[in-house]
Amino acid sequence: MIRAATPADLPVIEDLIRRLAAYERALDEAKATREQLAEALFGADPAAYVLIAEDEPSGEAVGFALWFRNFSTWTGTPGLYLEDLFVVPEARRAGHGRALLAALAAICVERGWPRFEWSVLDWNEQALAVYRAIGARPQDEWTVQRLTGPALEALAAHAAPPSGAGPHNRANSHAN
Secondary structure, three states, rough: OEEEEEEHHHHHHHHHHHHHHHHHHHHHHHOHHHHHHHHHOOOOOOOEEEEEEEEEOOOEEEEEEEEEEEEEOOOOOOOOOOOEEEEEEOEEEEEEEEEHHHHHHHHHHHHHHEEEEOOOOOHHHHHHHHHHHOOOOOOOOOOOOOOHHHHHHHHHHOOOOHHHHHOOOOOOOOOO
16 A cells, blocks of 8 residues: 555655665765755755555555655656655565556656656666566666755855845855
8 A cells, every 4th residue: 555654654664764775885975964854845945755655454554655846947847756666675576666656656747747767776686677577678878966965065165145036046045
């Protein structure tokens, strides 16, 4: 069974995120607190959403998918970006991951969003096989880039004050 997460699921979501980080060999990088997750997922302006996979008949949470809406300037339409997908090892090969992916695809179709995208570690052969089986294709011409820490701060120091209105305008931001 796949269902939308509720605030009562925060302990489970936090646990699954930590288990995913351990699986991806990056447990020390998983620093989100329960309070941060509560605000990001269930606050006044959610930044992301979570689906929970439950084992039947026990009802135990065995996986999750965390996603958010993105936007394509080329198509002029929103899309769905899957940030995290994880199924606990003991529940793998039972269809939970595929069910989560299908539920996300259904969200895209229902909302008229033409793109459903995600990244996967190049060493995760099991996940890559599942993605190929459902028809996903790699975007080989694209390389993910990331800016964090001192490099992010250094670049931000060169920003000119923004003009105009909008949620990311410093004059309208809570992050002044």
